Amino acid sequence: MRNDVTEGLFATVVEALLMGRFICEYTDKVAYEYLQQEAYRENVNDYLSRIGRNLQLSSTGDVFYCAYNAINSADRKASVKAQFGITINQLEPLVRWLKLAMSALQKEASIQPGDTLRQGELLTAIEGAQTLADDLAKIVRSGQFATTRSTPREQLNHIMIKLVENAYLKPHDAKSTTYTATGKWSYLYDLLEFIHTHESMGSPEDQPPEEQQEMLL
Structure with missing residues (x-):
């Protein structure tokens, strides 16, 4: 890919992730294939880490999304x-x-x-x-x-x-x-598997577990 193309995709992908979008081959095949490349994926994750977030991938590898690194404010x-x-x-x-x-x-x-x-x-x-x-x-x-x-x-x-x-x-x-x-x-x-495993279908007033926090934007 040309540098100008990859830079444009980088900005598009990061913006989509920060807006809470889920990127898969059926919603945005170009962005999904971009994130399938290790170097590009690391670039995106490095940027997100500087603003307290990280790139997540579902257990089956079907979808990318953005989550918080830590809940400290x-x-x-x-x-x-x-x-x-x-x-x-x-x-x-x-x-x-x-x-x-x-x-x-x-x-x-x-x-x-x-x-x-x-x-x-x-x-x-x-x-x-x-x-x-x-x-x-x-x-x-x-x-x-x-x-x-x-x-x-x-x-x-x-x-x-x-x-x-x-x-x-x-x-x-x-x-x-x-x-x-x-x-x-x-x-x-x-998410369902996590909740089933931890039996945490409790009140949303309770603080979500750390692993659960990482699954949320």
């Missing part, structure tokens, strides 16, 4: 505690939707980065099974997927939009209802 502790609380509150509806999608698609394995999800296929399965429609209605009653929409079609569409907004899905084009699962699912599974 009142403002930063407050920020991480707030983010930890938000993350915990988001987990339940995400897990419930994941189980619903697996049941609707008759899949034993959870959604993985690169998987294709077709909204029409999900809707057909949900409308054809009252138990799935009931589960969908429960998911949208509260939390991040809350909506007053009443039909399975509207409820599912609302959830898919939210999953795109939160970078779990990427539509194939602007008007498409076919989606690719992003690397952020790997981050979610790492």
Whole structure:
């Protein structure tokens, strides 16, 4: 790569990471491949370390993201505690939707980065099974997927939009209802595994453990 190209990518990648974006081959293939190169990855991490952050990679190697090095100031502790609380509150509806999608698609394995999800296929399965429609209605009653929409079609569409907004899905084009699962699912599974291992689904008022702090921007 030419120096001007790499310098431009460096700035773009660092800015994206500091904005809390998750970089994988499905959200930004160029940036992901850039970070796959050891020299470029070290440059990014060196820069982040000078401002108290570091580059993280999911356990499966599917997604890069940015985290704090240490939580040593009142403002930063407050920020991480707030983010930890938000993350915990988001987990339940995400897990419930994941189980619903697996049941609707008759899949034993959870959604993985690169998987294709077709909204029409999900809707057909949900409308054809009252138990799935009931589960969908429960998911949208509260939390991040809350909506007053009443039909399975509207409820599912609302959830898919939210999953795109939160970078779990990427539509194939602007008007498409076919989606690719992003690397952020790997981050979610790492987080769930951590919480399961440490049995720390407690009050967000408690200080998150050090390892958990490192997973949060």
